[in-house]
Amino acid sequence: MISLTNLTKVFRTEEIETTALNEISLQIEHGEFVAIMGPSGCGKSTLLNILGMLDCPSNGQYKFDGAEIAHTNERQRAAIRKGKIGFVFQSFNLIDELTVFENVELPLLYLKISPSDRKVRVDQVLEKMNISHRRNHFPQQLSGGQQQRVAIARAVVSDPALILADEPTGNLDSANGEEVMKLLKELNGAGTTIIMVTHSPHDAGYAYRTINLFDGKVITENVKEAFHI
Numbered sequence: 001m002i003s004l005t006n007l008t009k010v011f012r013t014e015e016i017e018t019t020a021l022n023e024i025s026l027q028i029e030h031g032e033f034v035a036i037m038g039p040s041g042c043g044k045s046t047l048l049n050i051l052g053m054l055d056c057p058s059n060g061q062y063k064f065d066g067a068e069i070a071h072t073n074e075r076q077r078a079a080i081r082k083g084k085i086g087f088v089f090q091s092f093n094l095i096d097e098l099t100v101f102e103n104v105e106l107p108l109l110y111l112k113i114s115p116s117d118r119k120v121r122v123d124q125v126l127e128k129m130n131i132s133h134r135r136n137h138f139p140q141q142l143s144g145g146q147q148q149r150v151a152i153a154r155a156v157v158s159d160p161a162l163i164l165a166d167e168p169t170g171n172l173d174s175a176n177g178e179e180v181m182k183l184l185k186e187l188n189g190a191g192t193t194i195i196m197v198t199h200s201p202h203d204a205g206y207a208y209r210t211i212n213l214f215d216g217k218v219i220t221e222n223v224k225e226a227f228h229i
């Protein structure tokens with residue numbers, strides 16, 4: 001699914017040049033669950049942004065399902081990621097002025113899905129995430145765990161091939177964090193590829209493979225169990 005070759009990202013200002021990613025090469029197959037770990041400032045979030053096509057590398061190659069992404073413009077990247085990639089963030093990133101239903105529905109509006117199909121798909125995913133009873137509530141009326149379930153519902157409603165999760169349990173207590181990780185594991189079991197940035201060894205334990213970054217480089221990779229495509 002994903003192939004990175006000598007991927008480099010450099011941030012430049014008038015006074016300083018910072019190498020956030022330094023010639024990273026790795027492969028991620030369809031259906032994997034991969035955790036990316038490392039200390040703050042090691043390049044984890046930069047890598048996730050590039051994988052999600054929210055940013056582009058300075059040098060190197062990034063192929064997604066065989067298509068070269070590294071040197072595309074924002075419009076091209078948006079067209080490729082739409083419907084194929086779902087995002088789950090630590091801060092939930094829900095829109096306060098929209099109800100739970102409307103937040104989850106949003107990706108389907110961008111995909112120009114018909115209103116009747118949108119309703120069916122949103123209702124199905126809300127039921128799956130056990131949040132249907134909050135469909136008409138607003139984000140600020142929900143607990144942190146409920147907000148993250150809504151965020152996951154929004155990420156998966158378009159049936160993406162890939163979910164990118166950035167510290168998905170970072171703002172949750174241990175019980176809600178465990179619930180979110182079990183949801184991600186279930187989605188992976190159903191065939192969705194998941195790449196997760198985390199500081200938590202416990203959360204990383206849900207993944208098949210853990211990639212450790214330091215100073216923008218891959219320093220170790222640990223495979224917990226055999227992975228079969």
